[in-house]
Amino acid sequence: MSKLQSPQRLLIAGGGLAGTLIATAFAARRPDVAITLAESGDRLGGNHTWSAFGTDFGPRERALIDPFVSHRWDGYDCRFTGGAFTYSTPYLSIASDDLDRVARHRLGDAVRLDTPVTALDAAGAVLADGSRIEADAVIDARGPRQLAGVTLRWQKFLGREVRLADPHGLTQPTIMDAAVPQLDGYRFVYLLPFGPDRLLIEDTYYAEDPAVDAAVLTERIDAYAAARGWTIRAEERVEVGALPLLLAGDLPTLWREATAEGAVPVGLRAGLFHPVTGYSLPLAARTATRLAELAGPVTTARLMAAVEGIARDHFARSAFDRMLNRLLFLAGPPERRHLVLQRFHGLPQPLIERFYAGALKRSDQARILAGKPPVPLLAALGALPERAALRSG
Ligand SMILES: Cc1cc2nc3c(=O)[nH]c(=O)nc-3n(C[C@H](O)[C@H](O)[C@H](O)COP(=O)(O)OP(=O)(O)OC[C@H]3O[C@@H](n4cnc5c(N)ncnc54)[C@H](O)[C@@H]3O)c2cc1C
CATH class of the missing domain: 3.30.70 (Alpha-Beta Plaits)
Incomplete structure (x- = not known):
């Protein structure tokens, strides 16, 4: 940046998980960007414990979240009526207290607490006191909302x-x-x-x-x-x-609604969560890393294109996960769901790791579906088409 150029302005509405990770990633990689993180609450992150498997992250995402991690373990257990399983996959948790403490230390004045955003668009946001903040790029990280489609x-x-x-x-x-x-x-x-x-x-x-x-x-x-x-x-x-657990979705409808105000949606707002667990930490880390790594000008249009690409990729990769949800919720009686989960957790650890990381191979998918299903076959076939599940809601 030359001395004459003014820094580009990035405004993030919502200092929860996704917004805070994006702000921290930009602070680390883009000193040419002036960040404002406007959070309606009196602290970042609210009241959560966010957890994930160590294998859910690539090296760059891990480097981003490492400073926030409150607890780490070398493995985990699962117990079912039919038996117990122990895995050596690492597991980690971030307490919202730690997210708040570390991010505020790194972001300094960029954080504006007790600052509700009442309206936003592609060029800025209006705050509760009626003032407006102009920005070159505006991100909507205000958390869960009614998802369309x-x-x-x-x-x-x-x-x-x-x-x-x-x-x-x-x-x-x-x-x-x-x-x-x-x-x-x-x-x-x-x-x-x-x-x-x-x-x-x-x-x-x-x-x-x-x-x-x-x-x-x-x-x-x-x-x-x-x-x-x-x-x-x-x-x-x-x-x-x-x-939210996603059984069926129409990405164009979801995306049209999520972007209606003109800002770039991220986190749960953008449908960036694992369909079967509802967890969003790994995808939030991936989004933050990818956005901060973009070279060139930071504009709403460029960040929008990048997040839309992430959402498309995630949606395509997780089609199988949505189908598993339909089998779980639509094909079998609720009291037999634990048998589906029990069978799944008896599969090889690397497959389970790929499932949680959203990286199943075709052969993994075949393995998950192989054998006698613990749900009735006819009901299972009825649950398969995504369009039908979408129409029936
Ligand atoms: C209790 C709980 C536990 C969870 N545990 C896990 C877990 O272990 N692992 C995992 O991956 N996922 C977990 N999730 C799911 C998901 O990851 C979280 O919900 C995650 O916090 C979603 O991130 P987000 O940034 O989209 O929304 P949020 O983290 O909810 O952030 C939204 C932020 O926007 C602020 N905000 C809202 N409106 C405005 C406004 N108008 N102006 C300014 N700020 C505003 C909110 O105060 C909030 O801080 C959990 C969810 C919950 C509720």
């Missing part, structure tokens, strides 16, 4: 970070303990051991609707802890979520 189900949960009276004895996460009573669809408990007596216990459901009854799930976590012989001494944090 999709058929969804939900992964809903309530998680309690607790301190136990005694050590729990876990050395690595339990991603799914599905050897629990199967209620409201596929149910499992998710455990992240943050310390010898510190644990995140999440009661999770693959369900038809997103409603979470906090009182009921809190009691079920009490009952689960008691059954494991754990006494909860204190509850330190609660997080609740209902993540």
